[in-house]
Amino acid sequence: MMACRFLLAGVLGTALAPACAQLGDASLLPEGSHEVRIGAVLANAPAALGSSKRSTVLLPQFSAEWSNGVFLEGLLLGKQMSTSSQWKYGPLLALGMAAQHGEGDGRTLRPVVGAFLRYRPARELGLQAHVLAPASRAGTGTLLNLSATTQAGLGPHHWLAFGLGANVADRAYMQSDFGSARYRAAGGVRDVFAEARWGWQLTPKVLLQASLHASRLQGDAAASPFTRQRSAVANALAFSYSY
Template sequence: MRAACWFVLLSALAAPGRASAQSPITLMPEGSREGLVGVAYGEAWSRRGSNTRQAYVFPMFYMQWSSGAFIEGLSAGWKLSDEPHFQYGPILAVSSRAQGARGSQPTAGGFVQWRVLHDVEFLALTGVGARDGDVKAELALNWINTLDGDHTLVLQAATVKDEARSNRLGARWHWRLGRRHSLMTSVSGIRLAGSSAHAPGVERRSSVAWSAGLLYSF
């Protein structure tokens, strides 16, 4: 999953009812925590701009505490605002492998999450790679449609700058199978932008990525 997916998970899986003693940051009961763990299977580019595709299996993990601290995969951060509809704070992540670099690298930065309307959310993340010093950034707009108590559909438009520049249109569907189990499926159309689309070795500017995963909440 991308670095911003924990925002989508939080929006899609958050329960509407809360206990009376709430944290002003997360609206969770004071001293509580919420978590998700699961596994997903998907298919995407074997590398950015490649004409070949690759199947993969990856673990999914998310944990949030009422204080505002959270962990999602290889990212960790802290929500600092007392306004639930406008959140911001620091984030530390392990970014994806950069072209020409030897492996992944720590990236420190920050995020903003603004619920513009009850079903429209603006997301912004930025950070600087510890090894290459490059700025990584992502801007996304989500439309969150709760179809009923068990089904949530999230549509997203995003632009990303990391080892390459790209634009993305995607959809994510969450289906609550029971009190603790749920199914998450997603599909995204990705297109390289700017100079990244004309970089040496680019065989294909556009691709479609999809994944499906089973989650357990605790």
């Protein structure tokens, strides 16, 4: 099932991370069936990209997958259009965060549309690309998220995963989140990130996960007058039950 990363991104204003990178294979679900996971997430993360303020929150977690490829993860809705075990792709609709520079580090929800592509050349390796674009007056432009993940089993019920990636934004997107009338932000690499996740399958239905996500702003995002801290670390502990 999907991890809770988008939920954290939506509420805390951290980087929009692709939850569908951790999707299960819906094509393996019996026709007409579904899988639902509910739980809670305890997280500590920056209040927003570039902010020096931090937030600690306890959030509900909800995700679901259907055999027809539709999936829901917190504030993200999507559909897998492929039944291939190596290739996954499809549309995304979500709620992301927009900056409110006039009010310090404030954030506001905005609709986001996009698409995802995932290629798994080997069982332990996944390559992901996501294109995301705000669909409201709260933001413009396009963000491209690129990442590579690998996962290894530590025993019959434990696993450990690592990932590396970058977010690349065009001029309009960077200006919307980091620019002002006096500061014109150019497009380019917005940030690079690394993450580690550990999972423990306590029972066939109960899963415990811990994650650590570190990122660093680059280019005009780092040089923005609204950026108070280039580097950020977020951590989370999630407990969920599937049925």
